[in-house]
Amino acid sequence: MDSNDSPPRRLTRAETKARTRTLLLDAAAQEFARKGFAGASVDDIAERAGFSVGALYSNFAKKEDLFLELLAGRSGHQLAEAAQIVADQDSSVQERRQALGRLLVAAADKDVDLAPLQAEFWLYAVRRPEIQEQLSSQFRTTRDTLAESLAAWARDRGRPGDLPLDALSTVVLALFQGLVQLRRTDPALVPESLYGTALGWLLTGITALTEESS
Amino acid sequence: MDSNDSPPRRLTRAETKARTRTLLLDAAAQEFARKGFAGASVDDIAERAGFSVGALYSNFAKKEDLFLELLAGRSGHQLAEAAQIVADQDSSVQERRQALGRLLVAAADKDVDLAPLQAEFWLYAVRRPEIQEQLSSQFRTTRDTLAESLAAWARDRGRPGDLPLDALSTVVLALFQGLVQLRRTDPALVPESLYGTALGWLLTGITALTEESS
DNA sequence: GTCTATAAGACGATAGAC
DNA sequence: GTCTATCGTCTTATAGAC
Numbered sequence: 001m002d003s004n005d006s007p008p009r010r011l012t013r014a015e016t017k018a019r020t021r022t023l024l025l026d027a028a029a030q031e032f033a034r035k036g037f038a039g040a041s042v043d044d045i046a047e048r049a050g051f052s053v054g055a056l057y058s059n060f061a062k063k064e065d066l067f068l069e070l071l072a073g074r075s076g077h078q079l080a081e082a083a084q085i086v087a088d089q090d091s092s093v094q095e096r097r098q099a100l101g102r103l104l105v106a107a108a109d110k111d112v113d114l115a116p117l118q119a120e121f122w123l124y125a126v127r128r129p130e131i132q133e134q135l136s137s138q139f140r141t142t143r144d145t146l147a148e149s150l151a152a153w154a155r156d157r158g159r160p161g162d163l164p165l166d167a168l169s170t171v172v173l174a175l176f177q178g179l180v181q182l183r184r185t186d187p188a189l190v191p192e193s194l195y196g197t198a199l200g201w202l203l204t205g206i207t208a209l210t211e212e213s214s
Numbered sequence: 215m216d217s218n219d220s221p222p223r224r225l226t227r228a229e230t231k232a233r234t235r236t237l238l239l240d241a242a243a244q245e246f247a248r249k250g251f252a253g254a255s256v257d258d259i260a261e262r263a264g265f266s267v268g269a270l271y272s273n274f275a276k277k278e279d280l281f282l283e284l285l286a287g288r289s290g291h292q293l294a295e296a297a298q299i300v301a302d303q304d305s306s307v308q309e310r311r312q313a314l315g316r317l318l319v320a321a322a323d324k325d326v327d328l329a330p331l332q333a334e335f336w337l338y339a340v341r342r343p344e345i346q347e348q349l350s351s352q353f354r355t356t357r358d359t360l361a362e363s364l365a366a367w368a369r370d371r372g373r374p375g376d377l378p379l380d381a382l383s384t385v386v387l388a389l390f391q392g393l394v395q396l397r398r399t400d401p402a403l404v405p406e407s408l409y410g411t412a413l414g415w416l417l418t419g420i421t422a423l424t425e426e427s428s
Numbered sequence: 429g430t431c432t433a434t435a436a437g438a439c440g441a442t443a444g445a446c
Numbered sequence: 447g448t449c450t451a452t453c454g455t456c457t458t459a460t461a462g463a464c
Binding site (some may be wrong): 231 | 429
């Protein structure tokens with residue numbers, strides 16, 4: 001089984017192959033984000049990764065497989081982060097809002113490829129019903145994580161039970177994605193503070209209306 | 215000038231050409247929505263419109279021109295409609311919310327090509343800075359229409375001046391777009407009533423917080 | 429103004445050397 | 447496992463008949 005754990009060894013064959021796969025996936029993510037699934041060529045992907053097309057096809061049977069592996073593996077991590085910020089009980093409400101604003105800005109500005117790639121995933125899934133379930137299960141997971149964080153927030157405020165968490169977390173998720181896209185089109189339209197502010201409106205409103213009807 | 219207004223005439227040459235252009239644009243919209251800009255072929259577009267490629271190229275110099283004309287001409291009409299619903303002072307608050315929910319559902323479900331086509335526009339604009347301004351000016355127009363409607367709503371409720379209308383209308387716009395995309399991925403995630411409900415939370419919250427700080 | 433036919437090139441995917 | 451070279455297909459765009 002080639003049990004070689006000694007440190008100064010270069011790289012296992014399995015490791016180099018795994019590294020090649022990762023490099024190809026990274027390159028594919030960039031090309032798909034910049035040119036779209038149909039617009040990106042396997043040639044450009046291979047070249048960006050520093051390999052030839054032959055090496056690519058020895059690791060992935062079809063161009064589509066690269067896309068599907070990205071779709072399966074890289075999603076929604078930034079919103080799980082958002083949920084943790086909301087759930088962080090040590091920070092003040094104002095701190096949380098600022099942190100969320102920064103997160104939105106980071107998602108929209110810093111990782112320039114993220115939002116286009118996710119839009120590309122969405123389009124791909126919308127066009128192929130057999131993939132749709134995969135994407136919607138990711139959305140449900142993100143929403144559920146978000147719902148837990150919002151439940152923690154509600155407990156903090158002493159009003160535990162009666163919040164419509166599914167609806168609220170869906171709205172928070174949709175708002176986040178919508179604002180990221182708007183900011184990407186025109187940063188002036190979506191200042192850094194807006195997401196936190198909007199969350200404040202939502203949570204204040206839902207609290208008032210939920211109290212009122214009980 | 216060929217001033218022919220008599221009824222039983224077939225069609226002017228200019229009219230047939232305009233009709234051809236329209237048919238080609240309709241077909242292009244469907245193909246771009248279903249396969250993307252890069253994925254759609256001029257052949258399929260021409261065939262769907264009932265013409266040949268030659269006829270297409272006699273009306274549009276490049277495939278890109280079809281896309282750009284669609285991008286310039288068909289946008290945001292459904293949200294202008296939303297704004298009118300919000301502004302309609304004859305209907306009750308509950309009626310407005312139901313109407314908005316129906317509008318969201320219509321945008322997400324009925325016109326199956328609309329949301330994918332707009333996503334395609336967005337990706338195209340994000341990838342070409344020279345187009346970005348065109349899209350963001352459309353967003354600003356939609357937002358401003360929305361802001362007027364919300365101002366009317368605020369006047370109705372007797373609290374005219376002190377609402378952050380730009381911020382609020384941006385949030386409403388982002389929420390709408392985010393929910394449409396989520397509903398397209400999984401209808402169970404976004405029930406028809408959610409948009410109206412979320413608007414209720416937002417407006418209640420913003421009213422409470424704006425009062426509080428004054 | 430619309431057609432058919434074709435030019436010129438890019439594409440995804442494969443074969444065989446190393 | 448990665449390379450280079452190539453195959454066959456599909457693409458956009460053009461040319462010339464009608």
